[in-house]
Amino acid sequence: MGCMMAQWLTIIGIGEDGYEGLGQNARDALTAAGTIFGGKRHLDFLPEELAxxxxxxPTPFSDAYAMLLALRGNAVAVLASGDPMHYGMGATLTRYVSPDEMLVLPSPSSFSLAAAAMGWPIQDTQLLSVHGRPLETLAKSFVPNARLLILSNDGETPAHVARLLIEAGFTSAHLTVLEHLGGAAEQRVEGVAQSWDKLRCADLNVLAVDCGMPEQFALSYPCMAGLPDEAYQHDGQLTKRDIRAVTLAHLAPLPGELLWDVGAGCGSISIEWMRSHPTCRALAIETNVKRQALILRNSKTLGVPDLELVCGEAPAVLAKLNSPDAVFIGGGVTDAGVLEACWLGLKPGGRLVANAVTIQSEMALVNWRKVHGGELVKLSVSHAQPLGGFDSWRSSLPVTIYIVRKQA
Structure with missing residues (x-):
């Protein structure tokens, strides 16, 4: 067995109380280091006598990784805000440095300090970050009585969040901006979303949001499959709610998995796949330009702006994409090469689910099943609608769902 490499890299969490708030082990690591990396604000906390x-x-920040790795084996310290392993530099560096090469010395995180300041139990609070992330990721967290702690990107974040809350119908949500937590300049700014008038706060802040109860017609949806059809803007190319819920149940998203949504339409399948867990990823593959715009709009409105749009036609565009854990084919099963390309790209053990409405597309799935096995399910959904002074059942077109798992 190979011997473990010495811990040459020490990642030190530092708060607004600066060097004085560090423990002896962190101070010893700084004294022993030949090089100390950090933001200018953090470096300014250090005493002059450190050699x-x-x-x-640097700018761009990505250059820092090569600079750090060039010093591998030497004593290096990195200063990071609070807990480096929670939305911090430590979490990022784990992609480049193995755990046995680093020592992490955390301080209380911004979330811990914010929860203490608000008196909110962390286990009952959603911890979110829009630091370098799209603001729209917050949308799916706006639900009645939710408490959110949000790591802001800058001093304008609270005003932007107030606007998003108003648009979602949470006009009475209470906002508390916690500035410079743990430092001499610590203070709070409070208000209600509807009357929020502070355009800029301190850049270093955590935003606490108590969503409370929204207006009657709030844009607030569960993260489980089967959102109302009216949640989406579409041109008719929409997998309807009841069929969508069953389809996603068979796709069975798990944390961290990647979906190909082939012939994505307005993006409903890939959007609900991503809403199921923050780490789920999806590629919405769509050739129609107008539908591409609908996918982008819906993904932002429904809180998954990181949905990746692939503009092009299957099967041609599929060869260059990362292999998925699951594939959904909502349209195009009769197009030459689509089923074959999806099957070829799918990871061993992955799931393929395809929906068919026409006899021709159903036969294509029947013939595919003869070779590759799998399950066929036919769904027929009826809704009660007025007929004169009475009600009658009106049936939608039946949908055939094909489900198969690729053998490992």
């Missing part, structure tokens, strides 16, 4: 070379994070 290490100070290196501020």
């Amino acid at each position: 290490a070379k100070h290196v501020a994070w």
